[in-house]
Amino acid sequence: MTLLVNDPADFAAEALAGFGAAHPDAIRVVHGGVVRASATPHGQVATVLGGGTGHYPAFAGWVGPGFAHGAACGNIFSSPSASQICSVARAAENGGGVVLGFGNYAGDVLHFGQAAEQLRAEGLDVRVLAVTDDVASGPADETALRRGIAGDLTVLKILGAAAEAGLGIAAVHRAGTRANAATRSLGLAFDGCTLPGADRPLFTVGAGRMGVGLGIHGEPGIEQRPLPTADEVADLLVDGVLAERGAAAGAVGGSERVALVLNGLGATKYEELYVVHRRVSERLAAEGLTVVAPVVDEQITSLGMAGLSLTLTFLDSELERLWAAPAVTPAFRRGHLTPRPPRTDDLAAARRTPPVTPGDEPSRALGALIAEALGTVRDTVATHERRLGEIDAVAGDGDHGIGMRRGAEAAAEAADRAVVLGAGARAVLTRAGSAWSESAGGTSGALWGAALTALGSVLGDSGRVGPERAVTGARAAVDAVVRLGGASPGDKTLVDAAVPFVDRLASDLGDLGPHAAWAEGAAAARRAADATASIPARRGRARAHGDNSLGTPDAGAVSFSLIVTALTPRFQQETHSRHAPDLQEENH
Secondary structure (H helix, E strand, O other), X not given: OOOOOOOHHHHHHHHHHHHHXXXXXXXXXXXXXXXXXXXXXXXXXXXXXXXXXXOOOOOHHHEOOOOEOEEEEEEEOOOOOHHHHHHHHHHXXXXXXXXXXXXXXXXXXXXXXXXXXHHHHOOOOEXXXXXXXXXXXXOOOOHHHOOOOOHHHHHHHHHHHHHHOOOOHHHHHHHHHHHHHOEEEEEEEEEOOOOOOOOOOOOOOOOOEEEEOOOOOOOOOOEEXXXXXXXXXXXXXXXXXXXXXXXXXXXXXXXXXXXXXXXXXXXXXHHHHHHHHHHHHHHHHHOOOEEEEEEEEOOOOOOOEEEEEEEXXXXXXXXXXXXXXXXXXXXXXXXXXXXXXXXXXXXXXXXXXXXXXXXXXXXHHHHXXXXXXXXXXXXXXXXXXHHHHHHHHHHOOOOHHHHHXXXXXXXXXXXXXXXXXXXXXXXXXXXXXXXXXXXXXXXXXXXXXXXXXXXXXXXXXXXXXXXXXXHHHHHHHHHHHHHHHOOOOOOOOOHHHHHHHHHHHHHHHHHHHHXXXXXXXXXXXXXXXXXXXXXXXXXXXXXXXXXXXXXXXXXXHHHHHHHHHHHHHHHHHHOOOOOOHHHOOOOO
């Protein structure tokens, strides 16, 4: 149980501040997390890890030479926001690009993905790696659905070592991807953990029993069994992980050499782990496997959960070299590295929004038009806030309306400020997207932020924007939502309205022109949003309600249709005005 707490809402921030005070020679605290205190060679790829607080040493404890350049730290068991990730990445990057690494959880996928879109819009080369090692959380033929647990350590250590070795960003990302494909983990829980300030654990396991297939965010196992002896626990873990030996070893050419992590989850301590490891090492030797640089330790905890997990990563010569390479961090040390000089740059600059590079005259005019359109979005969402909340409450948590209002208000305000600074279309949309995500939070905030950023990347900050390019931008915005959210039409999400909108817009552009095509796209979005009432939820928070969501449309699809409908008259009026020549039909 988490006993030493002040205000539970401040727990994560206070823990981070204390960690920084404890390791002043190793790390520096920045907005959203920590970065190395030592200087990074110019041109070296930066690896930025992250996830929720509650898993120490992951992820802040792994920051240092030979491992990570920075770690973004969210709230308890919650993903850091995109702005936190961007802040840490900006502070960590030194000319070689950034690889973002994290466990494959929906919130992390969404927010790290959105951060990648934002950083790319700023001109950085960014790659993304989600760890998917947990054999209990998805079928063997769909490993991309699996979550990341203690395999984070081996995969992300190899990723960081590849960067330390001076490899280019493509090779660094490839090494991490190969390590992930060769990694399998299985965990067991003997009791649940208690969140700071809570008076009961997230789950309990009866006396003499254990949960098989736990998650590291306080999730119980997928089944409960009687608690066996330590050797039987070891056998269960080894058998579970080696059930996929062929696929994991095959990912690196059929290796018989493995990295091993026997990980304690917070309350199962070292002597118990060593008792289990004794049997694990015997079993692996009998299977003809050679263990390289084993780690028996607490490396990915879940607050005070009682339990443990076993991870094996099959190694070829490259991955073995990277796994065994030196690393010096507050919580993971291997070998020796020559001390690095301290960094002397201005870390506060990482939090500051990059300055606006003024757009040319056509793009500034389009930026002003976009800012006015975002004012319409703000007003539309405010008008329908209560209705959107009521729809969301049927199969969700009821916060869609308030979240959309907060996001739209912040986006409109940021866009207006950018216009005053002379921003072009890209800068206006990038700043608006960042503000929407930061203020709205949640899934809708991340998705709308990513959509605006992707649209801006296509429109740019210079030159005229004809109808075809505008439609390409709309398609990029929808593609960003699909890519980050992982939903498809029919899953009862925003995508159900967004895809028909952009498809109709694109198909009607040549015959009807941009203005009428927009109106037809908006009508298609309204019909599609209404139609979501007839399908069960398959994605997002509402998926747990299944058929109970029948009869109610999806709140995200409805809000999207309301917005594009509200923009129809403004689009028609303003694109013919002298203030926005960019979007006039090119043959007029």
